[in-house]
Amino acid sequence: MSNFKELTKGIIKENPTLVTLLGMCPTLAVTVSASNAIGMGVATTFVLLGSNIVISLLKNVIPKAVRLPSYIVIIAGFVTAIELLLKAYIPSLHSALGIFLPLITVNCIILGRAEVFASKNKLLPSICDAIGMGIGFTLALFIMGSIRELFGAGQWFGFQVIPEAVPPMSVFIMPAGGFFVLGCVIAAVNKLANRKPPQEMGCSGCPNAKNCSKANCGEKSEGGNA
Amino acid sequence: MKELIVLMISAILVDNIVLSQFNGICPFLGVSKKVKNAIGMGIAVIFVMVCATAVTFPVYKFLLVPMEVEYLKTIAFILIIALFVQLVEIALKKVLPPLYKALGVYLPLITTNCAVLGVTITNIDEEYGFITSLTNALGTGLAFTLALLLFSGVRTRIEHADIPETFKGVPATLIAASIVSISFMGFSGL
Numbered sequence: 001m002s003n004f005k006e007l008t009k010g011i012i013k014e015n016p017t018l019v020t021l022l023g024m025c026p027t028l029a030v031t032v033s034a035s036n037a038i039g040m041g042v043a044t045t046f047v048l049l050g051s052n053i054v055i056s057l058l059k060n061v062i063p064k065a066v067r068l069p070s071y072i073v074i075i076a077g078f079v080t081a082i083e084l085l086l087k088a089y090i091p092s093l094h095s096a097l098g099i100f101l102p103l104i105t106v107n108c109i110i111l112g113r114a115e116v117f118a119s120k121n122k123l124l125p126s127i128c129d130a131i132g133m134g135i136g137f138t139l140a141l142f143i144m145g146s147i148r149e150l151f152g153a154g155q156w157f158g159f160q161v162i163p164e165a166v167p168p169m170s171v172f173i174m175p176a177g178g179f180f181v182l183g184c185v186i187a188a189v190n191k192l193a194n195r196k197p198p199q200e201m202g203c204s205g206c207p208n209a210k211n212c213s214k215a216n217c218g219e220k221s222e223g224g225n226a
Numbered sequence: 227m228k229e230l231i232v233l234m235i236s237a238i239l240v241d242n243i244v245l246s247q248f249n250g251i252c253p254f255l256g257v258s259k260k261v262k263n264a265i266g267m268g269i270a271v272i273f274v275m276v277c278a279t280a281v282t283f284p285v286y287k288f289l290l291v292p293m294e295v296e297y298l299k300t301i302a303f304i305l306i307i308a309l310f311v312q313l314v315e316i317a318l319k320k321v322l323p324p325l326y327k328a329l330g331v332y333l334p335l336i337t338t339n340c341a342v343l344g345v346t347i348t349n350i351d352e353e354y355g356f357i358t359s360l361t362n363a364l365g366t367g368l369a370f371t372l373a374l375l376l377f378s379g380v381r382t383r384i385e386h387a388d389i390p391e392t393f394k395g396v397p398a399t400l401i402a403a404s405i406v407s408i409s410f411m412g413f414s415g416l
Contacts, residue, residue, distance in 0.1 A: 021396060024255065025340050029248035068337075069308050076301040084297060099249075102300040102347050106340040108252060175246045176407040183400030187392045 003128045010132030016109045017140035018189045023109040026100050027141060028178040034157050037145025039093040041138025043082050043101065048110050048137075049130040050078040055118040056126035062119075071114045076105045109137060140185075147181050148172045230361045237365030239413040243341050244373040245403075246410060250341030254374060255399060257332070264378035268371025270332040272364065274314065275342050278307050279363035282346040283356055303346050308337045341370055377406055 016022045023044075030040040054074050055062075062070045083101050086094040094101065104110070113133055118126040149155055152172030154162035162168070171177050241247060244254045250271075257267045282303050290296050315333045318326040336342060345366045349359040380402050389398050 024251035025248050028251060069305070072304055072308060072337075073301060076304050080297055080300050083300070099247075099344055099347060099351070103249070103340045103344055105300055105304050106338050106343055108338060111338065171408075174411065175248065176404045176411060178248065179400045179404035179407055183393070183397040183404065186400070187397035190397075191392045 003125055006125050006128040007132040010129065010134075010136040011139065012136070014133075015136040015140060015189075016112075016133050017137055018186055021186075022112055023107045023137065024182075025103065026107060027144060028175070028182060030097055030100055031141055031144040031148055031178065031181075032152070032173045033149045033155075034142060034145040036093070036096050037141035038138060039090070040097055040100065041134070041141045043086065043097070044104055044107060044109070044137055045131070045134025046082050047075060047078040047104050048113060048134050049127065050081075051075045051110055051114055052118040052126045052130035053123065055114045056121060056123050059119050067119065068111075068115070071111060071119075072105065075110050075114070079105045109133060143185060144178075144181055147185070148177055152177060230358065233358065233361055234365040234368075237362055238369040238372060239410070242369045242373055242410050242413075243344070243366045244370055245407040246414075247344075249344040250339050250370055253335060253339055254370075254377065255396075255403070257335070258374050258378040258381055261375065261378045261382070264374040265371070266329055267332045267335070268367075268374050270329045271336060271339065271341065271370050272367030273329075274307070274311060274333075274336050275345055275363045275367040275370075276360060277314070278303075278310055278342055279346055279349060279359050281310060282306050283349065283359050286350055299347065299350060300343075304343055307342055307346070311337050341366065373406070377403060380406055 010016065014020060017024075017027050026040050026044070031037045051071070051074050055071060058070075058074075079102060082104070083094070086097075086101065113129060117129045121129070146156060149157075150161060151169050152174075153170075154160060154164065154166065154168040172181065237243070243249045244251065253267055253271075257263050285302060285306060286296075286299060290299060290302060311333055315326075318329070318333075345363050349362055354362060381399065384398055384402055387398075393401070
């Protein structure tokens, strides 16, 4: 039962993108179309699942002092694997995601889950946590991608939805549209969930939260998403 | 020389790393609350970006390529960056304590800044030469600083604006970022 809770918490209650605000770069960059968004979501879920499994199994072996570099190496290993797999089997997705595929390595969601969850929990909960967070991330990306593709290109998964006679608002698939749509989606989610929007960027899941608080995230996260 | 200047300008204005390529969004939104912090973070990023490029480029050319393990570049580069950030932190602490005091808090944040890893990988993917890579890294660092600086100025204004309750906080910040990003779209014709 508790494993089921670990699975579902990532989807809505602690959605990594819309609630804890982690992994912003891929969220904004690859969501120009719904299919890219799903591809990125699945690739990230694969890496998250792999790294959570390995880190959870190795949690007693990795010395505390070098844990972050160790996690990064494990994550980078899985990223390289998915990069080679995509290049071999889905080259179109590989070229669409471009630089953001290797950059999954520094996606805060993965390092964050490794530090916060997998390094402290047993194998099965870690797997559930990874799948839940992965689904939550994919879902958020899918929503963003659908909105941007629908308004920006009049299409959905490449099919024409809005008649071609209506000129698409191409600003939506431009960088500016990414920021705009994400802002609106976060606001809408908060309205639906009936809670105050996060005041600042989340630092709770960030592995650097401790260092960061010395800079200026600390003063924000207090008032932020508790 | 001319190509280098063009590359530099396009990295700063046309293909701004934050506002049109979406690298380094976390520090862009996280550390842009005060102008002072934005400058500190920007300088630290420029410094690490240029130095990381200077290290990763020879490693790729003289270590990974001869051994035919180019696919390991993601692992190798992130390790180099993490190691390098640690070294810089230790060195600055010993050699230049005042500089460490100013930049020290930003250094650990840079390991997970995807802009740094992004630049080193882009330099390899685009098959730039050594000098071109360094120029690109410098331009990208300046671009990051410019975006951060501009945005921190905008944010100090939002603080006092009257916005709907649902949009207060992060949503308003993101929409402000969207407007800053639109202003950079004007450069895309250059």
